[in-house]
Amino acid sequence: MFQTIERRPPDPILGLSAAYIEDKNPDKIDLGVGVYKDEEGKTPVVSAIKKAEQKLWQSEVSKSYVAQAGPAGFNEATVRMILGDNSAALNNQRTCSVLAPGGSGALRVAAEFVNRNFPRTRTWVSTPTWANHVPLLSSAGLELVEYPYYNYESHEIEFEKMMDTLKKAKVGDLVLVHGCCHNPCGGDLNWEQWQAFAEAAEKQGFTPFIDLAYQGLGDGLEEDVKGVRLLAERLPEVIIASSCSKNFGLYRERTGSVTLIGETPDQVSASHSQILSTARQIYSMPPSHGAQLVEIVLADEELKAEWLAELTEMRERINNLRSELVVKLQEAGVQQDFFFIEREKGMFSFLGLSVEQVQTLIKDYSIYLVNSSRINVAGINQRNIEYLARSVASVLQA
Numbered sequence: 001m002f003q004t005i006e007r008r009p010p011d012p013i014l015g016l017s018a019a020y021i022e023d024k025n026p027d028k029i030d031l032g033v034g035v036y037k038d039e040e041g042k043t044p045v046v047s048a049i050k051k052a053e054q055k056l057w058q059s060e061v062s063k064s065y066v067a068q069a070g071p072a073g074f075n076e077a078t079v080r081m082i083l084g085d086n087s088a089a090l091n092n093q094r095t096c097s098v099l100a101p102g103g104s105g106a107l108r109v110a111a112e113f114v115n116r117n118f119p120r121t122r123t124w125v126s127t128p129t130w131a132n133h134v135p136l137l138s139s140a141g142l143e144l145v146e147y148p149y150y151n152y153e154s155h156e157i158e159f160e161k162m163m164d165t166l167k168k169a170k171v172g173d174l175v176l177v178h179g180c181c182h183n184p185c186g187g188d189l190n191w192e193q194w195q196a197f198a199e200a201a202e203k204q205g206f207t208p209f210i211d212l213a214y215q216g217l218g219d220g221l222e223e224d225v226k227g228v229r230l231l232a233e234r235l236p237e238v239i240i241a242s243s244c245s246k247n248f249g250l251y252r253e254r255t256g257s258v259t260l261i262g263e264t265p266d267q268v269s270a271s272h273s274q275i276l277s278t279a280r281q282i283y284s285m286p287p288s289h290g291a292q293l294v295e296i297v298l299a300d301e302e303l304k305a306e307w308l309a310e311l312t313e314m315r316e317r318i319n320n321l322r323s324e325l326v327v328k329l330q331e332a333g334v335q336q337d338f339f340f341i342e343r344e345k346g347m348f349s350f351l352g353l354s355v356e357q358v359q360t361l362i363k364d365y366s367i368y369l370v371n372s373s374r375i376n377v378a379g380i381n382q383r384n385i386e387y388l389a390r391s392v393a394s395v396l397q398a
């Protein structure tokens with residue numbers, strides 16, 4: 001039966017890692033997959049997580065299932081981290097949260113939950129958006145339509161065009177937005193834009209579907225969810241798919257959440273039962289290790305402070321690299337204006353190169369980045385930044 005199966009090309013993002021590993025060039029640079037790296041190019045275990053692991057190892061007496069929704073303490077801490085302790089939705093029992101296998105698992109469970117109850121729901125996604133959003137959400141059955149978001153020439157958010165297109169979004173539609181650190185462009189909505197978006201959602205009745213994979217890596221843990229909290233405060237319904245991969249460094253532990261805000265506690269509890277039943281049909285029970293670690297860290301003042309300090313370090317490193325790259329590109333003789341890189345947030349920015357130029361960087365310079373010219377800024381360090389800037393300059397001048 002497998003004789004007719006056709007080979008698929010490698011994943012546009014994940015495929016880069018395999019190619020990078022095989023490359024023998026000592027100057028090679030990996031700016032592909034969105035994984036945080038330190039100055040040494042390593043992705044170490046976050047120290048507070050390591051300590052939580054020790055605690056868990058000492059206290060855990062069973063590997064039996066935790067609960068279908070995941071550890072209650074983790075779910076509670078997740079909602080508080082996203083919405084804040086003063087959230088009216090939280091305090092009025094209008095929220096529920098379910099552990100899912102990573103941010104992608106959370107997106108998939110949320111999409112399946114919606115599609116199961118409202119088949120072929122029209123879901124608006126930004127252009128551009130994370131390369132895996134489209135296959136992940138459409139294969140869950142949702143009908144995807146695009147809204148303009150980022151101008152590749154000016155490197156600005158096309159907010160007017162976005163809102164103009166979203167005038168067509170109505171009750172029963174989902175609008176997927178990136179909570180912070182937009183993947184792939186790094187351009188986030190400002191406060192006024194979030195307000196205008198919230199107003200449109202309120203007036204037109206569409207439901208925001210927020211992908212929150214980088215909380216803490218833009219401006220700060222609280223600052224990065226200002227828009228999310230505004231939507232949660234003003235709207236009757238919001239869906240959030242969040243991830244602990246990046247901010248807690250828990251990538252392989254697959255730790256994410258589906259958080260739902262509904263109009264009444266009753267509606268939320270009915271939705272909760274549907275989300276659990278959806279998850280049961282896909283993978284039955286979630287992996288709990290990462291969630292237990294997050295729960296331990298967030299419940300312990302000292303570990304929490306240690307984690308926050310490390311998160312700040314990651315964020316500041318990325319932001320400093322953004323500024324440095326702009327300077328190094330200038331020093332390398334690049335004529336184009338790259339200041340937008342400094343303005344953008346999170347792990348990613350576009351270099352604004354063509355696919356051919358990207359392929360030249362990969363083939364001739366062993367610099368690995370996505371065809372869209374998206375770079376993972378965290379892959380830059382003091383040893384490779386000049387080589388990167390010189391290589392980009394020569395590709396642009398060719």
Ligand code: LMR
Nearest residue numbers: 013032033034130132183
């Ligand atoms: C990325 O965009 O590089 C990350 O979210 C990792 C992935 O799975 O694509």
